[in-house]
Amino acid sequence: MMIDRRSFLKLSGASLGAALIDSAAVLPAVGAEKRFAMLYDNAKCVGCRACQMACKQWNKLGPVTTDPQNLHESPLGLTPDSWTLIELAKYQVNDQRGYVFMNRGCMHCGEPACVAVCPTSALKKQPNGLVTFEKDLCNGCGYCTQFCPFHVPQLHVTNRLTGEAKTSKCTFCQDRVAANLTPYCIQSCPTAALEWGDRDAMVAKAKSRVETLKAGEYPQANLYGETTLGGLGRVYVLLAPPTVYGLPADPHFPVSATLWKKIVQPAGAVAFGATLLGLLAAFFIVRRNVHMEEVE
Numbered sequence: 001m002m003i004d005r006r007s008f009l010k011l012s013g014a015s016l017g018a019a020l021i022d023s024a025a026v027l028p029a030v031g032a033e034k035r036f037a038m039l040y041d042n043a044k045c046v047g048c049r050a051c052q053m054a055c056k057q058w059n060k061l062g063p064v065t066t067d068p069q070n071l072h073e074s075p076l077g078l079t080p081d082s083w084t085l086i087e088l089a090k091y092q093v094n095d096q097r098g099y100v101f102m103n104r105g106c107m108h109c110g111e112p113a114c115v116a117v118c119p120t121s122a123l124k125k126q127p128n129g130l131v132t133f134e135k136d137l138c139n140g141c142g143y144c145t146q147f148c149p150f151h152v153p154q155l156h157v158t159n160r161l162t163g164e165a166k167t168s169k170c171t172f173c174q175d176r177v178a179a180n181l182t183p184y185c186i187q188s189c190p191t192a193a194l195e196w197g198d199r200d201a202m203v204a205k206a207k208s209r210v211e212t213l214k215a216g217e218y219p220q221a222n223l224y225g226e227t228t229l230g231g232l233g234r235v236y237v238l239l240a241p242p243t244v245y246g247l248p249a250d251p252h253f254p255v256s257a258t259l260w261k262k263i264v265q266p267a268g269a270v271a272f273g274a275t276l277l278g279l280l281a282a283f284f285i286v287r288r289n290v291h292m293e294e295v296e
Contacts, residue, residue, distance in 0.1 A: 035129035036177065037199035038186065039206055040103045041237045043213055043221075044193035047086055047101040054188035055084035055105075058173060078104060080156035083170040084185050091240045102245040103194070103234075106131060106152045106170035110230020111253050114144035114153055114169075122167070129199060129233045132174045133167070140165030149229070149251040172233070202235050209237050229253055 055061070064075035064082050075082040087102040108131045115123045115131060122137035123144060144153040144167055157165040173183040186194040195202065206223050213221035218239045225232030228251060236242075242249050 035127075035199040035231075035233070036172070036196065037108075037129060037202045037233050037235050038172065038183065039195040039197075039202040039235050039237070041193050041195075041206075041209060042100060042102070042239050043209075043218065043237065044191045045086075045101040045103065046191055046193075047088065047099075048190065049086045050188045050190060051103060051185035051194060052082070052084050052086050054185045055170070056081070058176070058184035059083065078152060078154055078169075080154045080166075080168045083168065087246070089244055089246070091244050100239055100244065102247075104246075105234065106172070107150050107225070107229070108172060108233025109228075110232070112229075113147040113149065113254055116253075117143040117147045119143070128177070130172050130174055130177060131169075131233070133169060133171050135166055135168075138166045140167065142167065144169075147254055147256065149248060149254065199231065199233070199235070203231075206235050206237050213237070213239065 056063075061081040061083065064079050066074045066076060075085060078085055084103065084105045087104055089100050089102060091098070091100050108129060110129075112123070112125055112131050115125050119141060120137045120139050122134050122139075124132050124134070126132055140155065140157075140163070142155045142165065145151070145155050153167045153169045155165050155167050157163070159165075173181070173185075176183060182196045186196045195205070203223075203226055206226075210221045210223050220240050222238050222241070224236040224238050224242050224247060225234060236245075236247075238245060
């Protein structure tokens with residue numbers, strides 16, 4: 001949705017109360033072969049940030065603010081305590097100038113680079129499409145933050161002296177989805193800009209919506225994420241080119257991620273193993289020599 005500055009200021013604080021209501025809407029049972037997806041319709045989004053607040057509430061994330069008086073939530077980007085973010089971009093379509101909103105979070109890629117480089121399997125690609133995260137398995141290496149084409153995972157350093165850290169990202173409320181519930185952010189949206197369901201159905205709905213918008217006042221409307229990186233789990237109906245929203249126009253699975261997983265990490269393991277064997281061999285040789293001296 002494109003709005004002028006005055007309308008934006010009026011709407012920016014609206015509908016936050018919706019994040020406080022848990023309707024616990026139960027989804028129909030979906031087989032393991034089915035893949036879930038979130039559909040974000042930019043034309044319906046009013047930037048109220050109800051989804052942003054709902055994410056914090058359900059996942060018990062702390063406040064992030066740049067306000068000196070700490071009166072309101074104002075993260076400038078994704079952080080370890082901000083997994084879902086509504087961003088604002090200025091854009092002009094024909095003679096209409098205004099703002100477009102962007103719902104940013106983990107894309108839950110069909111071919112996730114983060115999963116490919118994770119050495120502890122803390123990040124996993126599930127059959128239902130979610131890229132889940134197990135904090136207890138995370139060793140804080142930060143590889144996922146470096147290889148994600150969308151720069152989504154964020155590293156939370158808990159001890160700067162030792163470098164101890166844990167990564168974090170949107171999980172599509174993996175605990176709720178496992179219980180056949182919708183992600184909390186989606187049910188909090190007061191304008192139905194966010195939807196959840198079978199990915200094929202979400203993509204079909206997005207395509208139809210794009211055609212309607214293109215035939216109207218948004219000739220540059222487009223669908224983002226249909227086939228990107230194996231198909232994204234966060235599918236976008238955009239009113240402008242992806243770059244306006246800070247999205248890469250044509251992201252690819254980084255070749256370096258494959259090399260890292262198949263060559264660098266195994267090589268490191270081999271080197272470690274060789275070092276360990278060398279130390280063990282040295283130990284037994286020294287022990288044998290000491291024993292021989294005792295015999296003599």
